[in-house]
Every structure is written in C-alpha cells, then in structure tokens.
C-alpha cells in the first residue's frame with residue numbers, strides 16, 4: 001500500500017507537495033476522530049475516583065463538540081487538497097500522454113499496440129483518475145488512525161500496546177504476500193482487458209470484410225471469447241483475493257481476543273486502572289478497524305498499481321527526438337529540394353532499404369515505381385520522419401530532417417495517402433486542418449480545384465455538413481478528392497502522393513487526376529505512381545527493386561536502357577495491368 005502511495009506521488013509530479021500537505025490534515029483528523037474516546041476514559045477515571053465536577057462535564061462536552069467540528073473541518077481540507085490535486089494532475093497526465101503519443105515513431109502504432117493504447121487511455125487512465133485520490137485519502141487516514149490507536153493502547157497499558165502492535169505486524173506480513181500475489185493476478189486481468197479492447201477494435205474495423213466473406217459469426221465468436229477471457233480473469237481475481245482477506249480477518253480476531261483476555265487478566269491483577277480497562281473494552285471491537293478497512297481496498301489498489309504501471313510503460317516508450325532547431329533555407333536551384341543520401345532502413349531486424357540515393361530538385365516530379373514491397377512507401381515515410389533512417393541521411397534543402405522540428409518539416413510537406421482518413425467533423429473543418437486560418441473563399445477555391453465543390457454543395461449543409469468517422473458517409477472517390485483539397489489548401493511546397501490504385505469509374509478517375517495535377521502544380525512532388533501516364537510525365541523515375549535503386553532516369557532514358565523499367569512498360573502495354581506487370585518484372 002505504501003509503495004502504491006509512493007507511486008501515486010511520483011505520478012503526481014508537481015502536485016505532490018499539495019498532497020503531502022494533506023497528510024498533515026489527515027493526521028489531525030484522525031487525532032480528532034479518536035479524541036472523544038480519550039475524553040470518555042478521562043471522565044470515567046475521574047468519576048470512579050470521585051473527582052468529577054459539573055464544570056468538568058461542561059468542559060468535556062465543549063471539547064467533544066470541538067473535536068467533532070475540527071474533524072469535519074480537517075476532512076474537508078484533505079478532500080479539497082487531494083481532489084484539486086487529482087483533477088489537475090490527471091488533466092496534465094492526459095495532455096502529457098497525448099503529446100507523448102504524437103512523438104512516438106509510427107512503428108509503435110502499427111506493432112499491434114492499438115489495443116494497449118486504447119485500453120490505457122480508456123480503462124487504465126479512467127480507473128486511476130476515479131479511484132486514486134479516494135484510495136489515497138482513505139489509506140492515509142487508515143494508517144494514521146491505526147498508529148494513533150496502537151499508541152493509545154500503549155498509553156493505556158504497555159502489554160496491551162505490544163499485543164496490538166504484534167497483531168498489526170502479523171497482518172502487515174500476510175498482506176505483503178497477498179499484495180505480491182494479487183499484483184500478478186491483476187496483471188493478467190489488465191492484459192485480458194487489453195486483448196478485449198484490441199478484439200473490439202479489430203471486430204469493428206474488419207466488420208465489412210468479415211461480412212463479405214460470410215465470417216461475421218467467426219468474428220463475433222472471437223469477440224465473445226475475448227469477453228469470456230476477461231470475465232474469467234475478473235472472477236479469478238476475486239476468487240484469489242477472497243481467502244487472503246479471510247486470513248486477515250482471522251488475524252484481527254485473534255489479536256482482538258488476545259487484547260481483551262490480557263486486559264481482563266491485567267485488571268484482575270490490579271495492574272490496570274478501571275477507566276483504562278473500560279477504555280480498552282470500548283475500543284476492543286474496532287481495534288483493527290483502520291487496518292481492516294485499508295486492506296479491504298487491496299483489490300482496488302492492486303488494479304491501480306498495474307494501471308499506473310501500464311500508463312507509465314506508454315510514457316516510457318522512446319520518442320522520436322524532436323528537438324531540431326535548424327531553420328529551413330529557401331528553395332534554391334543549386335541545392336536539391338529533397339535528397340536521399342545512402343539511406344538504409346530496417347523495420348525491427350530486417351533491412352528493407354539498402355543504400356538508396358537520389359535527389360529531387362525544386363519543382364521536379366519524381367515517380368517511385370517498383371514491385372509491391374520494394375520500399376516505395378517506406379521511402380516517403382522516412383521523408384516525413386514517421387521513422388528515422390538506420391543509416392544515411394534524408395535532407396530537405398540540404399538540412400537533415402532530424403535537425404528540423406516536426407512543425408517545420410510538416411510545414412513544408414503535404415501528403416496524400418491511399419487510405420484516406422477524414423475526421424468526424426464538418427467538411428470545412430476537415431479541409432482547413434492544415435490551414436486553420438484559411439478564409440471561406442480559399443476553402444471554396446481549394447474544393448473547386450480538387451473537383452469536390454459539386455458534391456459538397458449537394459450535401460445537406462454544404463461545407464457545414466458533418467461527415468462520418470473515417471469518411472464513412474462519402475464514396476471512396478469523394479473522400480479521396482476531399483483529402484486532395486485539404487492538401488491544396490495547405491499549399492506546402494513539397495507534395496508526397498500515393499496514387500490511388502483502387503478501381504474507380506472513369507469520371508471519378510479523371511476527376512482525381514485533375515485534382516492531383518492541381519495539387520502538384522508548381523510543387524516539388526514525389527509520387528508513388530501506379531498509372532503509366534503519371535510515370536511517363538514525371539521528370540525522373542526511380543525504379544526500386546527489393547529496397548535498392550535498380551534504375552533511375554526519364555521515361556525515354558529508361559526505355560532506351562531496355563532494363564527492368566522497359567520490361568514493366570512492355571508488360572503494361574500488352575497486358576494493360578501495371579500492378580501485375582510489376583510482379584512479373
């Protein structure tokens with residue numbers, strides 16, 4: 001328990017001193033809570049000795065009243081200090097987590113961690129937020145209350161004090177074992193919740209595929225299994241903790257009986273004042289109540305410790321360094337706008353790019369072509385610093401991208417992905433993401449250039465229509481054009497384009513091609529090209545083969561070379577399907 005308090009205090013950071021001040025008031029509150037019994041014992045002793053005056057009763061009454069009032073005042077101060085610190089610290093923690101997630105490499109999000117991130121942000125954070133201050137306040141009050149009661153027992157009689165202390169010691173030892181074991185159980189429980197969250201996400205994301213393959217039942221079965229596993233772990237956790245709690249109750253009962261027996265014996269021997277005897281009897285049944293209460297929180301505490309560990313484990317993930325301070329110079333004809341210099345890159349252990357070098361000059365369009373898996377997307381991801389190179393350099397206007405802040409780098413890049421993601425917000429908000437200050441006029445112009453004005457105007461509220469999460473309420477072609485309009489509005493000088501491979505109807509196809517040409521007008525462009533027309537019109541074609549540059553040059557140069565590219569083009573012209581040609585080339 002004390003370790004948990006220490007962990008919460010570490011988590012509290014700059015709010016820890018405020019919480020520590022609350023300890024003082026928690027102690028004072030516990031003193032006040034036990035004060036009435038001391039007053040009662042003094043009164044009884046005076047009564048038995050025949051020294052109790054009416055004025056003494058009045059003083060005792062006033063003291064009792066004062067103690068009750070002070071107790072609630074101190075409790076109020078504790079609550080205020082702790083809950084204010086709690087709200088502030090969790091608001092900070094959420095911001096810290098959000099900022100941290102923004103600086104993690106993309107690999108963290110693709111390595112099966114989505115279930116973990118979601119359950120940390122939803123289940124763990126919420127649990128800690130709702131419970132921690134409450135548990136902290138109760139544990140601190142219980143610890144102080146138990147210390148005061150044991151001290152009081154010593155004051156009444158040392159032997160009684162030792163008996164109470166021995167019981168507390170035995171309970172703490174047993175609770176240590178319980179805590180250690182409970183921790184293991186709650187790790188399993190939280191992992192089951194993580195798997196369940198992952199299963200729910202996967203089920204929701206894959207529902208269309210499952211339905212189309214008539215597998216909806218299979219998906220639901222997997223989900224049900226995850227639910228069942230989570231339920232089993234919850235039950236097993238409760239079953240596990242219960243016997244330990246019973247063992248603790250037995251210890252308290254033995255301790256309490258020993259104290260009562262000793263008290264009777266001492267009184268019989270004349271070694272104890274009658275008032276003190278009554279005092280012990282008065283306390284006997286609630287002698288270990290604070291400890292009992294504190295350890296009844298053990299299940300909650302174990303889950304909280306694991307939750308805090310899991311939040312911390314996300315916070316401990318290494319960020320991509322984002323402390324670049326270099327200023328990006330203006331574009332120049334003399335320095336390449338983009339340069340890949342001897343770039344190699346590995347996901348985990350496997351190197352997928354080997355010593356790749358090429359340049360893109362300002363205003364040029366470079367087409368990346370190659371078989372599926374040859375490394376085209378990875379190259380563009382390195383330019384955007386979604387990952388960092390393993391060796392070599394990616395430079396923008398002669399500056400290594402690692403020396404630029406993400407704000408500066410993203411300021412000069414626009415990216416159109418194949419998989420379009422639009423947020424559940426208005427069309428206007430989605431378009432102005434990269435240019436929040438854009439006027440309505442510019443927004444309309446961008447939409448027009450990207451061939452989306454017509455369909456936007458047909459939406460119920462035009463630019464103020466809220467589109468579904470992930471663009472679920474738009475057609476694929478419409479969503480793609482909106483994502484291009486978003487980049488046109490951003491107006492960044494470098495464009496990275498992953499050309500759509502999806503089979504679109506002729507109208508959509510030509511609308512998207514027009515939108516893309518508008519986007520790339522006067523820009524430096526790297527395009528992952530899938531259409532021969534796009535490739536042929538590029539200033540330079542970089543042909544990738546298993547992560548290496550196989551050939552490089554203009555369409556005419558590469559055709560004249562009669563190498564890999566020429567074969568790909570020949571296959572395209574005869575079979576008419578570029579993607580399958582790539583596989584054969």
Ligand SMILES: Nc1ncnc2c1ncn2[C@@H]1O[C@H](COP(=O)(O)OP(=O)(O)OP(=O)(O)O)[C@@H](O)[C@H]1O
Pocket residue numbers: 107110347348352370371372373374375376377378379
């Ligand atoms: N997140 C990842 N983790 C591990 N390996 C990856 C990851 N992303 C891609 N790879 C691997 O890296 C290699 C290059 O992939 P990349 O996506 O860059 O190829 P590509 O040429 O863009 O393919 P496609 O045309 O199919 O999109 C492939 O072998 C792929 O399996």
